[in-house]
Amino acid sequence: MKLFKFMCYILLVSLTAAVSNKSFPAKFKFGTATASYQIEGAWNEDGKGENIWDRLTHTNATAVKNSDNGDVACDSYHKYKEDVRLLKHLGVKVYRFSISWSRILPTGFTNKVNQPGIQYYKNLIKELLDNGIEPMATLYHWDLPQPLQDIGGWPNELLADHFANYARVCFKAFGDSVKTWLTFNEAKQTCQQGYGSATMAPLIKSPGVADYLCTYTVLKAHAKAWHIYDDEFRGKQRGRVSTVVDSDWYEPASNSTSDMEAAETRRQFTFGLYANAIFLGNWPQVVIDRVDYRSENEGYAKSRLPKFTKQEIDYIRGTHDFMGFNTYTTSLVCKIEEPTFNETDYEFDMGSNAFQDPTWEATNSTWLKIVPWGARKFLNWIKNTYNNPEIIITENGVSDAGLLKDDARIHYYTEYLSAILEAIHTDKVHVSGYMAWSLLDNYEWLAGYTEKFGLYHVDFSSPNRTRTAKKSVDFYKKIVATHCLVDKCVTSGWSLFRVFSYFFSR
Numbered sequence: 001m002k003l004f005k006f007m008c009y010i011l012l013v014s015l016t017a018a019v020s021n022k023s024f025p026a027k028f029k030f031g032t033a034t035a036s037y038q039i040e041g042a043w044n045e046d047g048k049g050e051n052i053w054d055r056l057t058h059t060n061a062t063a064v065k066n067s068d069n070g071d072v073a074c075d076s077y078h079k080y081k082e083d084v085r086l087l088k089h090l091g092v093k094v095y096r097f098s099i100s101w102s103r104i105l106p107t108g109f110t111n112k113v114n115q116p117g118i119q120y121y122k123n124l125i126k127e128l129l130d131n132g133i134e135p136m137a138t139l140y141h142w143d144l145p146q147p148l149q150d151i152g153g154w155p156n157e158l159l160a161d162h163f164a165n166y167a168r169v170c171f172k173a174f175g176d177s178v179k180t181w182l183t184f185n186e187a188k189q190t191c192q193q194g195y196g197s198a199t200m201a202p203l204i205k206s207p208g209v210a211d212y213l214c215t216y217t218v219l220k221a222h223a224k225a226w227h228i229y230d231d232e233f234r235g236k237q238r239g240r241v242s243t244v245v246d247s248d249w250y251e252p253a254s255n256s257t258s259d260m261e262a263a264e265t266r267r268q269f270t271f272g273l274y275a276n277a278i279f280l281g282n283w284p285q286v287v288i289d290r291v292d293y294r295s296e297n298e299g300y301a302k303s304r305l306p307k308f309t310k311q312e313i314d315y316i317r318g319t320h321d322f323m324g325f326n327t328y329t330t331s332l333v334c335k336i337e338e339p340t341f342n343e344t345d346y347e348f349d350m351g352s353n354a355f356q357d358p359t360w361e362a363t364n365s366t367w368l369k370i371v372p373w374g375a376r377k378f379l380n381w382i383k384n385t386y387n388n389p390e391i392i393i394t395e396n397g398v399s400d401a402g403l404l405k406d407d408a409r410i411h412y413y414t415e416y417l418s419a420i421l422e423a424i425h426t427d428k429v430h431v432s433g434y435m436a437w438s439l440l441d442n443y444e445w446l447a448g449y450t451e452k453f454g455l456y457h458v459d460f461s462s463p464n465r466t467r468t469a470k471k472s473v474d475f476y477k478k479i480v481a482t483h484c485l486v487d488k489c490v491t492s493g494w495s496l497f498r499v500f501s502y503f504f505s506r
Contacts, residue, residue, distance in 0.1 A: 019414055020421040021490050024483040029134070029433040030476075031094030032087065032455065033395050035141035035185065037070045038442040040100065042077035046116035049106025051143040052153075052201040063203065068448030074440050074458050075465045077120065084127045086439065086456055086467060091480045094134045096394060096435045097124070098141035098185065101166055104173075108145030110165045118173050125177045136394075136435070137178045138244070139167055139225065141185040142200065142445075149202050155195055155213035157220070164224035171233045179239040181229065182324050182394065183222040186246040187274045191215045196346050200445060208344040209304050212291070216306040219277045219316055226319035243278065244324035244394050247271040249374035249381075250354060253334040262335035262352035265290070267381065269350045279386045281317035282308055290349050297341040304344065322432070325382065326395035329367065330374030331356050363408065364399040365451050372415035379423040379431065390430045393420065397437035399444070399451040409455075409472045417485055436476060440467065 024030075037053050044050075057069035076083055087095050101108065103117035125135045140163070148159060167183065175181075184190065193200035196211030204210055222243050229241045247270040252259040265286050268276075272284035282288075283305065291305040308316070331354040339348040361370035375396070382391060398412035413436070423429040441454035449460050455473050459466040479485060 018418075019485050020418040020425075021484075021486050021488065022421045022425045023489040024421065025424070025432075026483070027432070028483065029093045029392075030480040031092045031096055031134075031136065031433065031435045032090065032439040033096035033435040033437050034076070034439050034442065035098045035138070035143075036100035036103070037073070037141070037143040038438075038444070039074040039076040039083075039440055040103075041070065041072040041075045043069075043071045045077065046120070047103075047106055047114040048100065048117060049102035049108070049114075050146040051100070051102040052146055052149050053143055054102075055146050055149075056201040056203065060203070064446050065448040065450050068443065068450075070443040072465070073443045076440075079465065079467075080120075080124045081127055082467065083439065084124075084131055084133065086469075087128070087133055088131045089469075090455070090473065090477050092133065093480075094136050094180075094433065094435065095128055095439075096136040096138065096182075098138035098143075099170055099174075100143055101140065102143065102145040104169060105145065105166055108148040108162060108166075110169060113169060121174060122177075125174060129177060134180070135178050136180040136182065137170070137174065138182040138185050139163075139170060140183065140190075142190055142194075144202075153195065153202060153204070153214070154190060154217050155206075155210045157217050160217050160221040160224055163221035164228055167225035168228050168232070171229055171237070175229075175233050175237040175239060179237070181239060181241040183225045183241065183243045184218055185244045185324075185394075186326060187215060187218045187222075187243070188246060188270060191218060192346060207346045208291075208294075208349055211346055212305050215273060216308075219274070220312065222278065223316040223319045227315070240321035242320045242322050242324050243274075244326055245271055245275045246326035246395070247378075248354075249327065249330040249371070249378040250333045251330055251374060251377070253332040253355075256335075258335040259333060262350075263333040266333050266350050266352050266354060269346075272385075275323070275386065277308065277313070277316045278318075278320050279323070279389065281313050287349075290351065294341065294344075294349055298344055299341075320389070322390040322392055323382065323386065324394040325379075325391050326437075327375055327378055327393070328396060328398070329356075329369050330360075330371035363412075364401050365447070368398060370398065370412055370415065372419040375416050376419040376423045376427070379420065379429045380427050383427070383429045388428075388430055390432050392433040392435070393431060394435050395437040396434065397453045399453050402441060402452040402457060404457055404468060404470050406470045406472045409470070410475045413472065413476065413479075414485055417479065421485070 061067035106114050128135045191211045191214035195204045195214045196207040198205035226241050250263045250266045252263040268284035268286050276284045292303045295303045333352050333354050336353050356369050398409055400408055424431050438453045440456050441452040441458040444451040457468040
Protein backbone atom coordinates (compact mmCIF):
# COMPACT_ATOMS: atom_id res chain seq x y z
CA MET A 1 0.00 0.00 0.00
CA LYS A 2 2.86 2.41 0.87
CA LEU A 3 4.49 1.74 -2.51
CA PHE A 4 1.15 2.27 -4.30
CA LYS A 5 0.54 5.60 -2.55
CA PHE A 6 4.07 6.74 -3.32
CA MET A 7 3.78 5.82 -6.99
CA CYS A 8 0.50 7.74 -7.17
CA TYR A 9 2.30 10.75 -5.73
CA ILE A 10 5.24 10.73 -8.09
CA LEU A 11 2.95 10.50 -11.09
CA LEU A 12 1.69 13.94 -10.03
CA VAL A 13 5.15 15.48 -10.04
CA SER A 14 5.66 17.37 -13.28
CA LEU A 15 8.62 16.29 -15.35
CA THR A 16 9.34 19.89 -16.29
CA ALA A 17 8.77 23.00 -14.24
CA ALA A 18 9.64 26.66 -14.15
CA VAL A 19 12.47 27.75 -11.88
CA SER A 20 11.13 27.95 -8.36
CA ASN A 21 10.51 31.44 -7.03
CA LYS A 22 10.47 30.20 -3.45
CA SER A 23 13.33 30.97 -1.08
CA PHE A 24 15.50 28.61 0.91
CA PRO A 25 14.79 28.66 4.67
CA ALA A 26 16.71 31.22 6.72
CA LYS A 27 18.69 28.53 8.54
CA PHE A 28 19.47 26.58 5.36
CA LYS A 29 23.24 26.10 5.01
CA PHE A 30 25.05 26.26 1.69
CA GLY A 31 28.56 24.90 1.25
CA THR A 32 30.91 23.06 -1.05
CA ALA A 33 32.59 19.67 -0.79
CA THR A 34 35.93 18.04 -1.60
CA ALA A 35 37.81 14.86 -0.64
CA SER A 36 41.35 14.33 0.58
CA TYR A 37 42.86 12.18 -2.18
CA GLN A 38 41.17 14.26 -4.87
CA ILE A 39 42.68 17.60 -3.83
CA GLU A 40 45.47 17.35 -1.23
CA GLY A 41 48.45 15.90 -3.07
CA ALA A 42 51.55 15.57 -0.85
CA TRP A 43 51.08 11.84 -1.18
CA ASN A 44 54.27 10.93 0.70
CA GLU A 45 55.07 14.10 2.64
CA ASP A 46 55.37 14.67 6.40
CA GLY A 47 54.93 11.04 7.37
CA LYS A 48 51.81 10.17 5.39
CA GLY A 49 51.39 6.47 4.68
CA GLU A 50 50.42 4.76 1.43
CA ASN A 51 46.74 4.31 0.61
CA ILE A 52 44.98 2.12 -1.94
CA TRP A 53 44.84 4.90 -4.54
CA ASP A 54 48.57 5.53 -4.17
CA ARG A 55 49.18 1.83 -4.76
CA LEU A 56 46.78 1.60 -7.71
CA THR A 57 48.06 4.66 -9.56
CA HIS A 58 51.73 3.78 -8.99
CA THR A 59 51.49 0.09 -9.96
CA ASN A 60 48.57 0.00 -12.42
CA ALA A 61 48.59 3.48 -13.92
CA THR A 62 46.82 2.46 -17.12
CA ALA A 63 43.67 1.78 -15.09
CA VAL A 64 43.24 5.57 -14.94
CA LYS A 65 42.66 7.85 -17.92
CA ASN A 66 45.93 9.39 -19.08
CA SER A 67 47.66 7.47 -16.27
CA ASP A 68 46.76 10.37 -13.98
CA ASN A 69 47.35 10.20 -10.23
CA GLY A 70 46.72 12.25 -7.11
CA ASP A 71 50.35 12.69 -6.10
CA VAL A 72 49.97 16.47 -6.36
CA ALA A 73 46.31 16.89 -7.36
CA CYS A 74 45.22 20.45 -6.46
CA ASP A 75 48.11 20.70 -3.97
CA SER A 76 45.66 21.71 -1.27
CA TYR A 77 48.01 20.34 1.38
CA HIS A 78 50.12 23.41 0.69
CA LYS A 79 47.40 25.74 -0.62
CA TYR A 80 44.66 25.27 1.98
CA LYS A 81 44.71 28.95 2.97
CA GLU A 82 44.04 29.92 -0.63
CA ASP A 83 41.19 27.41 -0.76
CA VAL A 84 39.65 28.98 2.34
CA ARG A 85 39.89 32.40 0.70
CA LEU A 86 37.91 31.00 -2.23
CA LEU A 87 35.30 29.66 0.17
CA LYS A 88 35.06 33.02 1.90
CA HIS A 89 34.59 34.73 -1.45
CA LEU A 90 31.68 32.37 -2.17
CA GLY A 91 30.14 33.29 1.17
CA VAL A 92 29.37 29.67 2.06
CA LYS A 93 28.72 28.73 5.66
CA VAL A 94 30.03 25.16 5.46
CA TYR A 95 33.02 23.37 3.93
CA ARG A 96 32.83 19.61 3.70
CA PHE A 97 36.25 17.95 3.44
CA SER A 98 37.57 14.50 4.21
CA ILE A 99 40.40 13.40 6.46
CA SER A 100 43.04 11.11 5.00
CA TRP A 101 43.25 8.06 7.27
CA SER A 102 46.78 7.32 6.09
CA ARG A 103 47.89 10.89 6.80
CA ILE A 104 46.73 10.52 10.42
CA LEU A 105 47.64 6.84 10.94
CA PRO A 106 50.28 5.88 8.33
CA THR A 107 49.98 2.16 9.04
CA GLY A 108 46.20 2.27 9.37
CA PHE A 109 46.59 1.20 12.99
CA THR A 110 46.91 3.35 16.11
CA ASN A 111 50.47 2.15 16.78
CA LYS A 112 51.72 5.25 14.96
CA VAL A 113 49.94 8.60 15.07
CA ASN A 114 51.40 11.10 12.61
CA GLN A 115 51.49 14.49 14.31
CA PRO A 116 52.21 16.53 11.15
CA GLY A 117 49.06 15.02 9.66
CA ILE A 118 47.07 15.96 12.75
CA GLN A 119 48.50 19.48 12.57
CA TYR A 120 47.57 19.91 8.91
CA TYR A 121 43.90 19.33 9.65
CA LYS A 122 44.04 21.48 12.78
CA ASN A 123 45.46 24.29 10.65
CA LEU A 124 42.75 23.84 8.01
CA ILE A 125 39.98 23.75 10.60
CA LYS A 126 41.32 26.85 12.37
CA GLU A 127 41.55 28.72 9.06
CA LEU A 128 37.94 27.83 8.31
CA LEU A 129 36.67 28.92 11.71
CA ASP A 130 38.68 32.15 11.60
CA ASN A 131 36.84 32.97 8.39
CA GLY A 132 33.39 32.12 9.70
CA ILE A 133 33.11 28.78 7.88
CA GLU A 134 31.85 25.66 9.62
CA PRO A 135 33.94 22.50 9.05
CA MET A 136 32.09 19.32 8.10
CA ALA A 137 34.51 16.39 8.26
CA THR A 138 34.22 13.04 6.51
CA LEU A 139 36.28 10.28 8.09
CA TYR A 140 36.47 8.01 5.04
CA HIS A 141 36.28 9.00 1.38
CA TRP A 142 37.67 5.89 -0.35
CA ASP A 143 41.38 6.17 0.56
CA LEU A 144 41.97 3.10 2.72
CA PRO A 145 45.49 2.74 4.13
CA GLN A 146 47.26 0.09 2.06
CA PRO A 147 48.33 -2.00 5.10
CA LEU A 148 44.64 -2.56 5.86
CA GLN A 149 43.98 -3.65 2.30
CA ASP A 150 46.89 -6.06 2.69
CA ILE A 151 44.84 -7.92 5.33
CA GLY A 152 41.79 -8.11 3.08
CA GLY A 153 40.34 -4.63 3.12
CA TRP A 154 36.70 -3.92 3.92
CA PRO A 155 35.42 -7.49 3.45
CA ASN A 156 37.50 -8.33 6.55
CA GLU A 157 35.33 -7.71 9.64
CA LEU A 158 38.40 -6.69 11.64
CA LEU A 159 38.37 -3.37 9.80
CA ALA A 160 35.31 -2.31 11.78
CA ASP A 161 37.46 -2.13 14.92
CA HIS A 162 40.36 -0.45 13.13
CA PHE A 163 38.02 2.21 11.74
CA ALA A 164 36.51 2.77 15.16
CA ASN A 165 39.99 3.30 16.62
CA TYR A 166 40.80 5.78 13.85
CA ALA A 167 37.51 7.62 14.45
CA ARG A 168 38.35 7.96 18.15
CA VAL A 169 41.71 9.55 17.26
CA CYS A 170 39.92 12.08 15.02
CA PHE A 171 37.18 12.88 17.52
CA LYS A 172 39.80 13.48 20.19
CA ALA A 173 42.04 15.60 17.95
CA PHE A 174 39.44 17.70 16.13
CA GLY A 175 36.10 17.30 17.88
CA ASP A 176 36.32 20.46 19.94
CA SER A 177 36.18 22.38 16.65
CA VAL A 178 34.30 20.06 14.28
CA LYS A 179 30.62 19.72 15.11
CA THR A 180 29.39 17.80 12.08
CA TRP A 181 30.91 14.40 11.26
CA LEU A 182 30.29 11.93 8.46
CA THR A 183 31.71 8.45 8.89
CA PHE A 184 31.64 7.13 5.31
CA ASN A 185 31.15 8.76 1.96
CA GLU A 186 29.10 6.53 -0.33
CA ALA A 187 29.65 3.03 1.03
CA LYS A 188 28.08 1.76 -2.20
CA GLN A 189 31.05 2.98 -4.21
CA THR A 190 33.55 1.60 -1.69
CA CYS A 191 31.91 -1.81 -1.65
CA GLN A 192 30.16 -2.38 -4.94
CA GLN A 193 32.78 -0.73 -7.13
CA GLY A 194 35.85 -1.44 -5.02
CA TYR A 195 35.14 -5.10 -4.26
CA GLY A 196 32.35 -6.02 -6.69
CA SER A 197 32.63 -4.57 -10.18
CA ALA A 198 36.31 -3.60 -9.82
CA THR A 199 35.78 -0.04 -11.06
CA MET A 200 37.36 1.66 -8.03
CA ALA A 201 40.45 0.91 -5.96
CA PRO A 202 41.41 -1.70 -4.92
CA LEU A 203 39.90 -3.20 -8.13
CA ILE A 204 38.74 -6.44 -6.52
CA LYS A 205 36.23 -8.23 -8.74
CA SER A 206 33.91 -10.33 -6.60
CA PRO A 207 30.35 -9.20 -7.39
CA GLY A 208 27.64 -10.53 -5.14
CA VAL A 209 30.12 -11.82 -2.56
CA ALA A 210 32.89 -9.45 -1.42
CA ASP A 211 30.70 -6.38 -1.97
CA TYR A 212 28.14 -7.67 0.56
CA LEU A 213 30.87 -8.62 3.03
CA CYS A 214 32.28 -5.11 2.64
CA THR A 215 28.88 -3.53 3.30
CA TYR A 216 28.40 -5.66 6.41
CA THR A 217 31.75 -4.46 7.78
CA VAL A 218 31.20 -0.82 6.86
CA LEU A 219 27.81 -0.68 8.58
CA LYS A 220 29.31 -2.13 11.76
CA ALA A 221 32.26 0.26 11.51
CA HIS A 222 29.91 3.22 11.18
CA ALA A 223 27.90 2.11 14.20
CA LYS A 224 31.01 1.64 16.31
CA ALA A 225 32.20 5.15 15.46
CA TRP A 226 28.78 6.65 16.20
CA HIS A 227 28.60 4.91 19.58
CA ILE A 228 32.14 6.02 20.45
CA TYR A 229 31.13 9.60 19.76
CA ASP A 230 27.86 9.21 21.63
CA ASP A 231 29.46 7.56 24.67
CA GLU A 232 32.77 9.40 24.92
CA PHE A 233 32.56 12.77 23.16
CA ARG A 234 29.02 14.03 22.57
CA GLY A 235 28.49 15.28 26.11
CA LYS A 236 31.43 17.69 25.88
CA GLN A 237 31.76 18.37 22.16
CA ARG A 238 28.02 18.67 21.35
CA GLY A 239 28.42 17.60 17.74
CA ARG A 240 26.49 15.35 15.37
CA VAL A 241 27.47 12.21 13.47
CA SER A 242 25.94 10.42 10.50
CA THR A 243 26.91 8.83 7.19
CA VAL A 244 26.50 9.61 3.50
CA VAL A 245 24.32 7.37 1.31
CA ASP A 246 24.13 7.82 -2.44
CA SER A 247 22.32 6.54 -5.47
CA ASP A 248 20.78 7.52 -8.76
CA TRP A 249 17.04 7.95 -8.66
CA TYR A 250 15.52 4.86 -10.31
CA GLU A 251 12.35 5.57 -12.25
CA PRO A 252 10.18 2.77 -13.69
CA ALA A 253 10.64 2.55 -17.45
CA SER A 254 6.87 2.05 -17.82
CA ASN A 255 3.76 2.18 -15.66
CA SER A 256 3.60 -1.62 -15.54
CA THR A 257 3.51 -3.23 -12.12
CA SER A 258 6.61 -5.27 -12.94
CA ASP A 259 8.69 -2.20 -13.82
CA MET A 260 7.46 -0.28 -10.78
CA GLU A 261 8.40 -3.19 -8.52
CA ALA A 262 11.74 -3.58 -10.31
CA ALA A 263 12.55 0.11 -9.74
CA GLU A 264 11.71 -0.14 -6.05
CA THR A 265 13.83 -3.28 -5.72
CA ARG A 266 16.77 -1.50 -7.34
CA ARG A 267 16.35 1.44 -4.96
CA GLN A 268 16.55 -0.95 -2.04
CA PHE A 269 19.69 -2.62 -3.44
CA THR A 270 21.46 0.66 -4.22
CA PHE A 271 20.27 2.86 -1.35
CA GLY A 272 18.44 0.72 1.19
CA LEU A 273 21.31 -1.75 1.40
CA TYR A 274 23.41 1.04 2.95
CA ALA A 275 20.68 3.02 4.76
CA ASN A 276 18.13 0.56 6.14
CA ALA A 277 20.27 -0.92 8.90
CA ILE A 278 21.05 2.58 10.21
CA PHE A 279 17.66 4.26 9.81
CA LEU A 280 15.22 1.33 10.17
CA GLY A 281 17.12 -1.80 11.23
CA ASN A 282 18.42 -4.80 9.24
CA TRP A 283 18.76 -5.18 5.48
CA PRO A 284 15.75 -4.36 3.27
CA GLN A 285 13.53 -7.43 3.17
CA VAL A 286 13.55 -7.58 -0.63
CA VAL A 287 17.37 -7.69 -0.58
CA ILE A 288 17.34 -10.55 1.92
CA ASP A 289 14.75 -12.45 -0.12
CA ARG A 290 16.45 -11.96 -3.48
CA VAL A 291 19.99 -12.83 -2.35
CA ASP A 292 18.76 -15.81 -0.32
CA TYR A 293 16.79 -17.10 -3.31
CA ARG A 294 19.59 -16.75 -5.80
CA SER A 295 22.26 -18.06 -3.40
CA GLU A 296 20.28 -21.27 -2.84
CA ASN A 297 19.72 -21.79 -6.56
CA GLU A 298 23.38 -21.08 -7.32
CA GLY A 299 24.37 -23.89 -4.97
CA TYR A 300 25.73 -21.91 -1.99
CA ALA A 301 25.49 -23.58 1.41
CA LYS A 302 24.11 -20.33 2.85
CA SER A 303 23.17 -16.90 1.63
CA ARG A 304 25.90 -14.69 0.21
CA LEU A 305 24.37 -11.84 2.21
CA PRO A 306 25.74 -11.88 5.78
CA LYS A 307 23.06 -12.15 8.47
CA PHE A 308 22.87 -9.55 11.20
CA THR A 309 22.32 -10.88 14.69
CA LYS A 310 19.55 -9.28 16.75
CA GLN A 311 22.26 -7.63 18.83
CA GLU A 312 23.88 -6.17 15.70
CA ILE A 313 20.54 -4.92 14.37
CA ASP A 314 19.82 -3.13 17.64
CA TYR A 315 23.38 -1.76 17.81
CA ILE A 316 23.32 -0.30 14.30
CA ARG A 317 19.73 0.95 14.25
CA GLY A 318 19.47 4.62 15.17
CA THR A 319 23.14 5.50 14.69
CA HIS A 320 22.40 8.78 12.93
CA ASP A 321 21.75 12.39 13.83
CA PHE A 322 20.66 13.31 10.27
CA MET A 323 21.06 11.78 6.79
CA GLY A 324 23.90 12.70 4.43
CA PHE A 325 22.67 12.27 0.87
CA ASN A 326 24.56 12.44 -2.44
CA THR A 327 22.73 12.39 -5.75
CA TYR A 328 23.59 13.43 -9.29
CA THR A 329 21.33 11.81 -11.87
CA THR A 330 18.47 9.43 -12.74
CA SER A 331 18.11 6.11 -14.53
CA LEU A 332 15.16 4.12 -15.86
CA VAL A 333 14.52 0.55 -14.75
CA CYS A 334 12.80 -2.38 -16.42
CA LYS A 335 12.15 -5.87 -15.13
CA ILE A 336 14.06 -8.71 -16.83
CA GLU A 337 13.70 -12.46 -16.92
CA GLU A 338 15.43 -14.22 -14.04
CA PRO A 339 19.14 -14.42 -14.97
CA THR A 340 20.89 -17.77 -15.16
CA PHE A 341 22.04 -19.34 -11.89
CA ASN A 342 25.36 -20.32 -13.45
CA GLU A 343 26.94 -17.02 -12.43
CA THR A 344 26.94 -14.90 -9.27
CA ASP A 345 26.47 -11.16 -9.71
CA TYR A 346 25.08 -8.23 -7.74
CA GLU A 347 23.29 -7.08 -10.91
CA PHE A 348 21.59 -10.48 -11.22
CA ASP A 349 20.46 -10.22 -7.62
CA MET A 350 18.53 -7.05 -8.52
CA GLY A 351 16.74 -8.75 -11.42
CA SER A 352 16.43 -5.64 -13.57
CA ASN A 353 18.17 -3.47 -16.12
CA ALA A 354 18.95 0.22 -15.56
CA PHE A 355 19.55 2.65 -18.42
CA GLN A 356 19.21 6.32 -19.28
CA ASP A 357 16.98 7.96 -21.83
CA PRO A 358 19.23 9.07 -24.71
CA THR A 359 17.17 12.26 -25.09
CA TRP A 360 18.11 13.48 -21.60
CA GLU A 361 20.68 16.28 -21.44
CA ALA A 362 24.23 14.91 -21.50
CA THR A 363 27.30 16.13 -19.62
CA ASN A 364 31.04 15.48 -19.75
CA SER A 365 30.48 12.32 -17.65
CA THR A 366 28.79 9.54 -19.60
CA TRP A 367 26.89 8.37 -16.51
CA LEU A 368 25.54 11.82 -15.60
CA LYS A 369 22.43 13.09 -17.36
CA ILE A 370 20.62 16.25 -16.23
CA VAL A 371 17.31 15.04 -14.79
CA PRO A 372 16.26 17.41 -11.99
CA TRP A 373 12.80 15.93 -11.46
CA GLY A 374 14.52 12.75 -10.28
CA ALA A 375 16.08 14.60 -7.35
CA ARG A 376 12.67 15.76 -6.12
CA LYS A 377 11.20 12.29 -6.43
CA PHE A 378 14.20 10.84 -4.61
CA LEU A 379 13.84 13.27 -1.71
CA ASN A 380 10.17 12.36 -1.39
CA TRP A 381 11.01 8.66 -1.43
CA ILE A 382 13.50 9.18 1.40
CA LYS A 383 10.90 11.14 3.35
CA ASN A 384 8.31 8.38 2.98
CA THR A 385 10.70 5.45 3.43
CA TYR A 386 12.78 6.71 6.37
CA ASN A 387 10.25 8.73 8.39
CA ASN A 388 11.21 12.17 7.09
CA PRO A 389 14.76 12.49 8.47
CA GLU A 390 16.71 15.71 8.35
CA ILE A 391 18.64 15.55 5.07
CA ILE A 392 21.87 17.36 4.25
CA ILE A 393 22.63 17.09 0.54
CA THR A 394 26.34 16.45 0.91
CA GLU A 395 27.14 16.27 -2.82
CA ASN A 396 25.43 17.39 -6.00
CA GLY A 397 27.05 18.77 -9.11
CA VAL A 398 27.95 18.30 -12.75
CA SER A 399 31.04 17.88 -14.90
CA ASP A 400 32.20 19.66 -18.01
CA ALA A 401 35.44 19.93 -19.98
CA GLY A 402 36.76 22.74 -17.79
CA LEU A 403 35.15 25.78 -19.39
CA LEU A 404 35.43 29.07 -17.52
CA LYS A 405 32.11 30.15 -19.01
CA ASP A 406 30.33 27.15 -17.51
CA ASP A 407 26.73 27.90 -18.41
CA ALA A 408 25.89 24.19 -18.33
CA ARG A 409 26.87 24.07 -14.65
CA ILE A 410 24.72 27.12 -13.90
CA HIS A 411 21.84 25.40 -15.71
CA TYR A 412 22.35 22.19 -13.72
CA TYR A 413 22.47 23.95 -10.35
CA THR A 414 19.45 26.07 -11.22
CA GLU A 415 17.33 23.08 -12.17
CA TYR A 416 18.39 20.83 -9.28
CA LEU A 417 18.15 23.55 -6.64
CA SER A 418 14.71 24.44 -7.99
CA ALA A 419 13.61 20.82 -7.58
CA ILE A 420 15.01 20.81 -4.05
CA LEU A 421 13.10 24.00 -3.22
CA GLU A 422 9.86 22.41 -4.35
CA ALA A 423 10.62 19.34 -2.25
CA ILE A 424 11.16 21.57 0.79
CA HIS A 425 8.15 23.87 0.39
CA THR A 426 5.55 21.84 -1.49
CA ASP A 427 6.40 18.34 -0.31
CA LYS A 428 7.61 19.23 3.21
CA VAL A 429 10.86 17.26 2.92
CA HIS A 430 13.27 18.23 5.70
CA VAL A 431 16.35 19.37 3.74
CA SER A 432 18.64 21.59 5.83
CA GLY A 433 21.76 22.02 3.70
CA TYR A 434 23.37 21.71 0.27
CA MET A 435 27.05 21.08 -0.51
CA ALA A 436 27.97 21.76 -4.14
CA TRP A 437 30.40 19.28 -5.66
CA SER A 438 32.91 20.64 -5.98
CA LEU A 439 34.90 23.65 -4.82
CA LEU A 440 37.73 22.81 -7.25
CA ASP A 441 38.32 20.83 -10.39
CA ASN A 442 40.05 17.77 -9.01
CA TYR A 443 41.14 14.17 -9.47
CA GLU A 444 38.04 12.22 -10.47
CA TRP A 445 39.19 8.68 -9.72
CA LEU A 446 39.52 6.45 -12.80
CA ALA A 447 38.56 9.43 -14.98
CA GLY A 448 41.69 11.22 -13.81
CA TYR A 449 41.54 14.93 -14.56
CA THR A 450 39.27 14.61 -17.60
CA GLU A 451 36.00 15.41 -15.80
CA LYS A 452 35.79 18.87 -14.22
CA PHE A 453 33.25 19.39 -11.41
CA GLY A 454 34.72 22.52 -9.83
CA LEU A 455 33.32 25.99 -9.32
CA TYR A 456 36.96 27.02 -9.63
CA HIS A 457 39.16 25.92 -12.51
CA VAL A 458 42.54 24.44 -11.58
CA ASP A 459 45.44 24.55 -14.03
CA PHE A 460 46.95 21.10 -13.57
CA SER A 461 49.71 21.90 -16.06
CA SER A 462 51.05 24.62 -13.75
CA PRO A 463 53.23 23.77 -10.74
CA ASN A 464 51.28 26.49 -8.92
CA ARG A 465 47.96 24.73 -9.58
CA THR A 466 46.49 28.16 -10.31
CA ARG A 467 42.83 28.55 -9.33
CA THR A 468 40.52 30.66 -11.53
CA ALA A 469 36.87 31.46 -10.82
CA LYS A 470 34.38 30.16 -13.36
CA LYS A 471 31.17 31.97 -14.27
CA SER A 472 29.30 29.69 -11.83
CA VAL A 473 31.15 31.24 -8.87
CA ASP A 474 29.19 34.49 -9.06
CA PHE A 475 26.01 32.52 -9.71
CA TYR A 476 26.44 30.34 -6.63
CA LYS A 477 27.62 33.28 -4.54
CA LYS A 478 24.37 35.09 -5.30
CA ILE A 479 22.28 32.07 -4.29
CA VAL A 480 24.23 31.71 -1.06
CA ALA A 481 23.72 35.39 -0.25
CA THR A 482 20.05 35.72 -1.23
CA HIS A 483 18.73 32.17 -0.71
CA CYS A 484 16.92 32.71 -4.02
CA LEU A 485 17.26 31.35 -7.55
CA VAL A 486 15.43 34.26 -9.16
CA ASP A 487 15.55 38.03 -8.71
CA LYS A 488 12.20 38.20 -6.95
CA CYS A 489 11.40 35.33 -4.63
CA VAL A 490 8.23 34.68 -2.72
CA THR A 491 10.02 35.43 0.50
CA SER A 492 9.74 35.68 4.21
CA GLY A 493 10.87 38.97 5.73
CA TRP A 494 14.25 37.46 6.54
CA SER A 495 14.81 36.21 3.01
CA LEU A 496 13.70 39.56 1.59
CA PHE A 497 16.31 41.20 3.81
CA ARG A 498 18.94 38.84 2.33
CA VAL A 499 17.96 39.81 -1.22
CA PHE A 500 18.16 43.56 -0.55
CA SER A 501 21.41 43.15 1.38
CA TYR A 502 23.01 41.30 -1.51
CA PHE A 503 22.06 43.80 -4.21
CA PHE A 504 22.84 46.92 -2.15
CA SER A 505 26.25 45.53 -1.14
CA ARG A 506 27.41 45.12 -4.73
